[in-house]
Amino acid sequence: MNVKMSRDIILLSNAYWPSIGGIENSLRHLAQEAHSVGDNVEIIVSDIGLDDTLKGHSTELVDDVLVTRYPLQPFKFRLLTTINIIWSNVLLFKLLRQKKLASPDAIVIARFHFAAFIASLVGFKSVKYLVPSIFSEQFGHENTGPSSWSSRLRIRLKTQLHSTVQRAALKKSNVFVFSETMKKQCASLVGDDSVQYSIVKPGVNTDRFYPIDAKQRETLRRELNLPINEPIILFVGRFVKAKGVSLLVDAVANVSQAFHLVLIGAGEELESYEAKIMSLGLADRVSIIPPLRDVEKYYRCADMFVMSSSYEPLGQTILEAFSSGLPLVAFKKSVSVNTATQELGMDGFITYANLHNEIELAKAINIRLLAVPEFGRESLAEQSKAKFSWEKLYSDLVR
Numbered sequence: 001m002n003v004k005m006s007r008d009i010i011l012l013s014n015a016y017w018p019s020i021g022g023i024e025n026s027l028r029h030l031a032q033e034a035h036s037v038g039d040n041v042e043i044i045v046s047d048i049g050l051d052d053t054l055k056g057h058s059t060e061l062v063d064d065v066l067v068t069r070y071p072l073q074p075f076k077f078r079l080l081t082t083i084n085i086i087w088s089n090v091l092l093f094k095l096l097r098q099k100k101l102a103s104p105d106a107i108v109i110a111r112f113h114f115a116a117f118i119a120s121l122v123g124f125k126s127v128k129y130l131v132p133s134i135f136s137e138q139f140g141h142e143n144t145g146p147s148s149w150s151s152r153l154r155i156r157l158k159t160q161l162h163s164t165v166q167r168a169a170l171k172k173s174n175v176f177v178f179s180e181t182m183k184k185q186c187a188s189l190v191g192d193d194s195v196q197y198s199i200v201k202p203g204v205n206t207d208r209f210y211p212i213d214a215k216q217r218e219t220l221r222r223e224l225n226l227p228i229n230e231p232i233i234l235f236v237g238r239f240v241k242a243k244g245v246s247l248l249v250d251a252v253a254n255v256s257q258a259f260h261l262v263l264i265g266a267g268e269e270l271e272s273y274e275a276k277i278m279s280l281g282l283a284d285r286v287s288i289i290p291p292l293r294d295v296e297k298y299y300r301c302a303d304m305f306v307m308s309s310s311y312e313p314l315g316q317t318i319l320e321a322f323s324s325g326l327p328l329v330a331f332k333k334s335v336s337v338n339t340a341t342q343e344l345g346m347d348g349f350i351t352y353a354n355l356h357n358e359i360e361l362a363k364a365i366n367i368r369l370l371a372v373p374e375f376g377r378e379s380l381a382e383q384s385k386a387k388f389s390w391e392k393l394y395s396d397l398v399r
Contacts, residue, residue, distance in 0.1 A: 007398060008106040009034045009041040010099060010124075012115035014072075017062050019049035020291040021238065022316035023111050023132050029205055030109065031065040033394035041065060044095065044115075046072035046088065057091075070095055085161075089114055096122045107398050110173070113166035120172035128397050129173035130200075133313045134185040135162040137338065141242035141311035163189065176200050176397060178314040179340035181333075185313075200397070203390030204319040208296045211325030211377035220301040226287065230260045231372050233365065234302035234326065236295060236317045237309070239267030244308030244331075246276060250358035251308075253280045257369045262298055264289045299324035303372045306330070306365065310356065312339040322346060322384035325377025329364045331356050345387065349380050 011027050027043055034041035043062075047055045047069040059068045070091045073084045092115065099106065100122050108127045110116035116129040136159050170190050175197045177183045187193045212220070221228050233252065237243045245263060252261050263273070263286065270288070277286050289298070299305075305321035307330040318341065321328060328350045331337045336356045351368045353360040 007039045008103040009039050009398065010096075010103075010106050010108045010119075011041065011043045012045070012108060012110040012112060012119060013043075014046050014112040014115065015048045016043055016045040016067055016069075017049075017293075020293065025316055026111065026130070026202060028063065028065075029203060029390040030394055030397070031063070033390050035064070036391075037394075039398070042099075043067045044092075044099070045069055046092075048072050068095065089118060093118050093122060096124075100124055109397050110169075113162065113169040116169040116173045117165050120169070127173045128176060129169055130176045130397065131170075131178075131182055131186060131313075133311075134182070134189055135159070135166050136189070137185055138242065138311055141338070170195075174198075178202060179343045181338065181340040181343065182313045198396070200393055201388055202314065202316060202319060203393050204316075204323040204384065204388045205390065206323055206381075206385050209299055209320045209323035211381050212300050217301045220297060224297060224301065226262065226301060227260045230258045231303040231369055232301060233259050233261045234264070234298060234305050234321070235262070235308065236264045236298070236305075236320070239263075239265045239269040239273060241269065242309055242311045244310055245269065245273055247356075247358050247361065248306055248308040249273060249276050249280065249282065249286070251361035251365060252285070253282060254358060254362035255365050255369070257366060259285065259365075259369060261286045262289060262302065263287070264291065264295060264298060266291050296320070296324070299326060302326055303375075304329060304365075304368050306361075307339075307341060308361065309339060310337050312341070314340050314344075318344070319384065319388050322349065323381055323388070325381045327351065327368060327371070327375060327380065329353070329361070329368050331361070346383070349383075 011030055013023055013027055016024050016027055031041045031043060043065055056071050059066065072088050074087045075084055096119055106124060108119045108124045110119055110127060110129050111132055116127055119127045139159055167189050170186055175186060177186060177197050177199055178201060183197050183199060186197055187195055218228055226232060235245060235248060239245060252259060277283055299320055305326045305328050307315055307318055307328060318328060330341045330350055330352060332352045332354055333339055333342055334356055351364045353364040
C-alpha cells in the first residue's frame, strides 16, 4: 500500500491576521488546504497589524496554523526608515535560512515580492510566487498625487525599489498569476513577452460564503442593524484611491431608487468618504463598517456587490460575492480601468458601467436594482462553486 508523504509548506507574505484582506484570506485558505491533505504548513509574515506590545519576533497558532513573524520596523525612529527596510529583510533572510536548514525540500508559496526574492536567495529549490499585483501599477492607481518635490522623490524611489525587487522575484521564481491581464503586466515588468507564467484561479470558501433565503436575510439584517425593506448594495475592500469608493458614493447619490449602501473596510481615505457622505446628504443611506472576520454575514444579507476599482488584478471579494449569490456591478476595462473582471467567465451575472464615471455607474446600479426581486441567487452560487476552488489552487501550486 502506498503511503502519502507529508510535504513541508511555507506560506510567505508581508501581513496576516489581524490584518484583513484578499491576500491574508488566501494564506488562510491555502493553509487549511495543506492541513486537509496532511501537509505540514507554516505561515511567515512581518508583524504589521499587531499591537505595539506584541511586535517583534513571535510565534503563535492562528486557526491551528503556526504563524511566525519578524519585525517590520526593528528600529523605532522615523529617520531610520531606509535602515528598517534593509534590516527587516535581513531578519527575514536569517529566518528563512533557518527554515531551509531544517527543511531543505520545503515548498515555498509567496504572495509578496520581497519574500519571494529572499526565499530564492536563501536557496529554496521550489519557490512559487503567486503574484497579487504589480507594485508600480497598483501604487500608481492608489497614489493621490503628493504636491511637494520631496514627497514625489520618495514615491519615485519607493516605486523603483519595489519594481527592482519584484522584477528579480519574477525572474527567480516559478510564477503563477490569476489573469491574462496580470500575465501581461508581469511580462512587461520583466521585459520579456516570451516568459511562460501559469494562470490559475483563486478559490472561495463555500462553507462561509453561501446564499440564504429571504426570511433568513430579514433576520440577519435585524441582527446587523440594517434596513429590512431596502435593497442593500455592498462594497468590501481597502479605503484607497484605486478602489473607487469615492466615485461609488457619488454614484449612489444619483441612484433614483431606494437603497442602502454598506461600505466595509478601512484606510487612508476614510475621512474623505465620511465628509463626502455628509455633504451629499447620504448619512442615513450609507453605513461604514470596520474590517471584520465574519464579513460573510454582510454578503448573505446584501442584494448586490459593487466592484468600483480602477485597478484590480482579479478581486477576491468578487468571488465571495458570487459564492454568496450576489450579482456584480463593475466598470468595463478601458484606458482608465485596468481590471480582470471580464476574464472570469461570469458576465451573465455582471452589469457593467461602460464609462469610468459616477453617472454610468449609477445607471448600472439602477439596472441591477430593478432585477433584485427575481434574481436567482442559488444558480449564481452553484456556478461560482464549480469554477473557483481553493483545493484546485493548492493542488496547482504544490504539484
